[in-house]
Amino acid sequence: MIKAVIFDLDGVLVTTDELHFEAWKALAEELGINGFTKADNVRQRGVSRMASLEVVLEKTEREFSDEEKIDLAEKKNDMYVKSLSGLSKTDVLPGVFEFINYIKSKGIKAAVGSASKNTPLILDKTELADCFDAISCGLDTTRSKPDPEVFLIAAKKLGVAPSDCVVVEDSDAGIEAAKAGGMYAIAVGAAEYNPKADVSVKDLDSLYRALCILA
Numbered sequence: 001m002i003k004a005v006i007f008d009l010d011g012v013l014v015t016t017d018e019l020h021f022e023a024w025k026a027l028a029e030e031l032g033i034n035g036f037t038k039a040d041n042v043r044q045r046g047v048s049r050m051a052s053l054e055v056v057l058e059k060t061e062r063e064f065s066d067e068e069k070i071d072l073a074e075k076k077n078d079m080y081v082k083s084l085s086g087l088s089k090t091d092v093l094p095g096v097f098e099f100i101n102y103i104k105s106k107g108i109k110a111a112v113g114s115a116s117k118n119t120p121l122i123l124d125k126t127e128l129a130d131c132f133d134a135i136s137c138g139l140d141t142t143r144s145k146p147d148p149e150v151f152l153i154a155a156k157k158l159g160v161a162p163s164d165c166v167v168v169e170d171s172d173a174g175i176e177a178a179k180a181g182g183m184y185a186i187a188v189g190a191a192e193y194n195p196k197a198d199v200s201v202k203d204l205d206s207l208y209r210a211l212c213i214l215a
């Protein structure tokens with residue numbers, strides 16, 4: 001029986017996936033990489049900051065030391081965090097508040113399971129923080145999606161068995177992580193056509209509206 005829904009953050013709850021892309025693109029341009037595209041960005045979804053950096057660096061012949069890579073990741077994060085300054089409740093994706101209220105009215109718990117170390121800042125700025133019974137993010141984990149760690153920590157914090165959890169994800173890495181953790185997986189957005197997902201929808205708004213028709 002489903003007892004909890006664990007939501008990814010960037011691209012599922014909030015439009016910050018676009019801001020990640022803009023910051024990586026700006027960093028790529030500083031490095032003289034002009035062909036960094038949305039298709040490259042799809043592979044950055046769900047994975048850690050350092051793994052996302054590798055997707056950018058694949059596009060250049062230049063070699064970087066570990067220290068230089070840390071500096072580059074920090075530079076991107078500074079640009080990204082600056083771009084979050086105007087973030088507010090209006091950046092929460094359509095249907096998110098409604099869907100969370102719906103599951104809560106059914107006694108189902110809600111959690112966040114995100115690779116982002118900026119999760120607390122984003123939840124605070126978008127007024128989503130109080131919507132969740134547990135938060136698991138890049139600050140809690142040592143392994144990045146597709147490892148299931150972030151979702152298993154969320155389930156543990158909720159006190160719910162993994163087999164009673166549903167994950168909502170917009171990344172292929174996240175869908176794999178959910179399945180590796182023994183959870184159901186709902187794919188949205190960029191992951192909509194992932195064949196490993198149990199259910200696929202365009203976004204949470206579509207899912208919520210379908211639930212309302214059936215209610």
Ligand code: BG6
Nearest residue numbers: 010044045046048049052116117
């Ligand atoms: C994920 C994003 O949610 O968080 C990735 O989909 C990003 O693209 C990762 O790299 C880490 O985010 P942050 O905010 O810690 O750099």
Ligand code: MG
Nearest residue numbers: 008010011170
């Ligand atoms: Mg995401």
